[in-house]
Amino acid sequence: MAFPTPRDLTGGPGTTPVPAELAELLRAQLAAVADEVEEEVRRQVPEYALPPDGPYGRNLRAGVVQALTLFVDHIADPRDDGESIAATYYALGRGVAQEGRSLDVLQSALRVGGMHAWRCMGRTAETLGLDSTVVAALGELAFQTVHEVAEAAAAGYAEGQLRSTDELERRRRRLLELLLGEGPPAPEVVRKLAHGARWTVPRQVAVVALAGGPDRGEEDRPLASSGALVDMESRPPRMLVPDPDGSGRWAGRSFTVALRGRPAAIGPTVPLAEAAQSLRWATRALGLMGRGVLPRQEVVRCADHLSTLLLYADEPLLGRLQARALAPLDAVSAGQRARLTETLLVWLLNGSNVPDVAARLHIHPQTVRYRLRQLEKLFGDALHDPDARLEMILALRAESAQPQQD
Secondary structure, eight states: OOOOOOOOTTTSTTSOOOOTTHHHHHHHTHHHHHHHHHHHHHHHOGGGGSOTTSTTGGGHHHHHHHHHHHHHHHHHOTTOOOHHHHHHHHHHHHHHHHTTOOHHHHHHHHHHHHHHHHHHHHHHHHHTTOOHHHHHHHHHHHHHHHHHHHHHHHHHHHHHHHHHHHHHHHHHHHHHHHHTSSSOOOHHHHHHHHHHTTOOOOSEEEEEEEOOOTTOOGGGOOOOTTSOEEESSSSSOEEEEESTTSTTTTSHHHHHHHTTTOOEEEOOOEEGGGHHHHHHHHHHHHHHHHHTSSOOSSEEEGGGOHHHHHHTTSHHHHHHHHHHHTGGGGGSOHHHHHHHHHHHHHHHHTTTOHHHHHHHHTSOHHHHHHHHHHHHHHHGGGGGOHHHHHHHHHHHHHHHHSOOOO
């Protein structure tokens, strides 16, 4: 990193030379001037009035001494570019960014400190009876020094912001991995990582599983400005939403907009320690969306489809249940089976009320009775056994959720 160097104010063409020996006189007063400048900065810049061991105060003294030293060194040797001191301010600016603090506070301190340091140096110049042209040259050099360290700090701050963004993303991904990993994470570990990731620990969360695809780029990345933790590199991409049921931030259309139209499944709202469970159900729901078992729409909420998710939690077992509970229907044609299963499910769900079944299916009650007589022949007493009826309902619900084959 190359830092800006001051103009030659001590002997260049058209300039008034500053006596090099003045550097030693000023260096002897450097500690006393640093005391005054430090006190003035604390008085005028509120952030530096805080305890000296805080993030602002702990570097104040060193920064003041470095800037004054740079000024004096420029007088002693105009060829000195002050690279090491500029590097110090570069690192200082970078640290301010990485700590999430404002550059404005540091720049204010530099302006206040520079003005007061010049007033202190001006008194020395008057005491020595220096020519006014020399005093003017000193003033120009003083303000050039402030400009140098301010530029170095700004450059460091810019790099620090970039690195801070990358580091923040890395910390948030690590936090998300912890929250969605095996077993509940230790609360103290979560708090520590959350602090480093600048993330407020919520009471409840929901995890969103997002549809991926090779055609989706950075412009399709979900908006996470409300504190969501996002990992677009996982399969499927996922997003942890804090307190999803509060304030309506993630409700309805606003959530769809935040996802930028990307299909997604929202897992159930759970305590933070159970975030992995929410992800598990969201991932299952996303898979069922892809198969057409759940609606192929922009956003599916697991909370609206709990019975379907329960049915498909163990599909081999579900298949066995269907095979046993609906075995009598294997004796009829495919066309008959479709009509009979539709009628049987509605009949079981409507308390065996024929008129209600007819109204729901938009058919004549006599047609319902005819189909029921067929079902009586196939199922016999099982139609009136509570356990058998429950298994039929589960099997029929699963069958009705399957997409129609072309």
